[in-house]
Amino acid sequence: MTTAAETAGRYRRFAEVEARGYSPRYEAWCLSISTDGEILDLLGTLPSPRRQPNLFLGAARYLGVPIGDYAGFRSFVLDHRDDVRQVMLQRSTQTNEAGRCAVLLPSLAAISTEEGRPLALIEVGASAGACLYPDRYAYAYAPGPALQPLGGSTVPAIECSVSGDVPLPATLPQVLWRAGIDLHPLDAGDDDDVRWLEALVWPEHSARAERLRAALDVVRADPPLLVRGDLNEQLLPLVEQAPPDAVVVVFHSAVLAYLDAPGRDRFRSTMLDLVRGRGRAVHWLSHEGHGTLAGVSGALAKEAQERDGRFLLQHNGHAIARTGPHGQSIEWL
Ligand SMILES: C[S@@+](CC[C@H](N)C(=O)[O-])C[C@H]1O[C@@H](n2cnc3c(N)ncnc32)[C@H](O)[C@@H]1O
Incomplete structure (x- = not known):
């Protein structure tokens, strides 16, 4: 109580x-x-x-x-x-922040290059799916390159400040297939859902609001497969559906806080099994805040993390970067 x-x-x-x-x-x-x-x-x-x-x-x-x-x-x-x-x-808090693609992009590009294949993206806790289009956005890393898709982007460049040895790519990776899971997927084509997503952007953040509207246009023009349901129930069948000629990347951002401890443990163990499995190559990118990271190596102690306020980016269970929660900064570890 x-x-x-x-x-x-x-x-x-x-x-x-x-x-x-x-x-x-x-x-x-x-x-x-x-x-x-x-x-x-x-x-x-x-x-x-x-x-x-x-x-x-x-x-x-x-x-x-x-x-x-x-x-x-x-x-x-x-x-x-x-x-x-x-x-x-x-309603529930379903803030959908395309800016987070800026901190996922270096890992996505490296995975595609190392595996020699385009990407099949699966986002768990996808909201309306705006983070499923890292290949459609433009990026301005500082210091670092300005990147954009061939033919340009309709979304204002995502600005991200960089520190440490971030492996920034020279080009954007190719995405062959994209799918998401959400308890309540939001529909980028539904005015009420869009109004709710806009209401979740904080009042002074007009650049984020502008980016959200432009990103939702991208989603509307080429909607992803969005599956309704619990990520622990829906993930494995979705991995099976991914095209065989792509490398699967399961990722999530600001989602684990909504799961209880047994739900988080179940998800981690499913992901570690997938990553270590002998079947098809699956990579796991986790972008989450404190409170969900107990026992994870590379995480700061809870109090230090609360003061720090940033998220931790992990690849296959290993901490690789600290990031601004909306993708505004990345510090490579
Ligand atoms: C804060 S939003 C983040 C959305 C998106 N990942 C992003 O970074 O922009 C969290 C999303 O996770 C979803 N979610 C929470 N618990 C879930 C669960 N058990 N299974 C699937 N989705 C869940 C919520 O409905 C919400 O859309």
């Missing part, structure tokens, strides 16, 4: 750790929420996992909350409390 004090602590932590320096508006709103009894009472009518700051803020944005001072946020939310609750019960 989560108490109001625990919910208040969650919003204060979100303000101080996640939003500070990244979204002044959300930092201010969440600090105020953490001391606002009436709003905490409203949140207290929801099951604990549904009291997430990102879900509450996204629901308010989806319903049209004015981006201004806390008083305006507060009165909007209280005036629309039933609608806010309904959105928070129906």
Whole structure:
């Protein structure tokens, strides 16, 4: 049973750790929420996992909350409390960030080169599938090359700052086949789903919002195979469907936090079996934050990781890079 004090602590932590320096508006709103009894009472009518700051803020944005001072946020939310609750019960945080392709790309290109074959991508926890198109986006690494697909990209170049010896590719790898699994796949062709994805982008991040809209155009023009269901149930049948002349890469980003510990253990052991298996070549790229990495070698201790705030990129279970959670930076280990 989560108490109001625990919910208040969650919003204060979100303000101080996640939003500070990244979204002044959300930092201010969440600090105020953490001391606002009436709003905490409203949140207290929801099951604990549904009291997430990102879900509450996204629901308010989806319903049209004015981006201004806390008083305006507060009165909007209280005036629309039933609608806010309904959105928070129906939707979940499914932020789809194409920028993460910038930190996956070096490994994807190296895998394709080493295996001498194009890629068959399987993303578990794919949301609308925007991360399944690393071959369709343009990239501006700094320092490093500017890369783009032959014929250019309709998506603004993804900027990524680089440190350490990142094996940046000279060209983009070829993707032969792409598929995703999600508990609730979002449809890039559905206006309501698109509005929800836009509401999940933080208010000051206009470049991310622009990238999202352009990436969803790419998805709409050539939709991936998106399978509805639990990643632990759907993964093996999907690996079987991948074309034999491609190397399979199973990847995920900001997903394991939604699984319980047994679900994460089951997934890790499935992936390690696939990676070590004697059948077809399968690679595994994991891009995840703290809290899901206990026992993983190369992860920082929990407290250090929380202060650091970055994600860990792993290839076949080995830590290879620390990254900005939205793909904005990569430091090779
Ligand atoms: C924060 S989003 C990240 C989306 C995408 N990977 C990205 O980086 O842009 C997490 C996604 O994982 C999905 N998800 C959570 N648990 C899942 C499960 N057990 N099986 C399949 N998908 C799951 C959610 O529905 C959501 O779309």
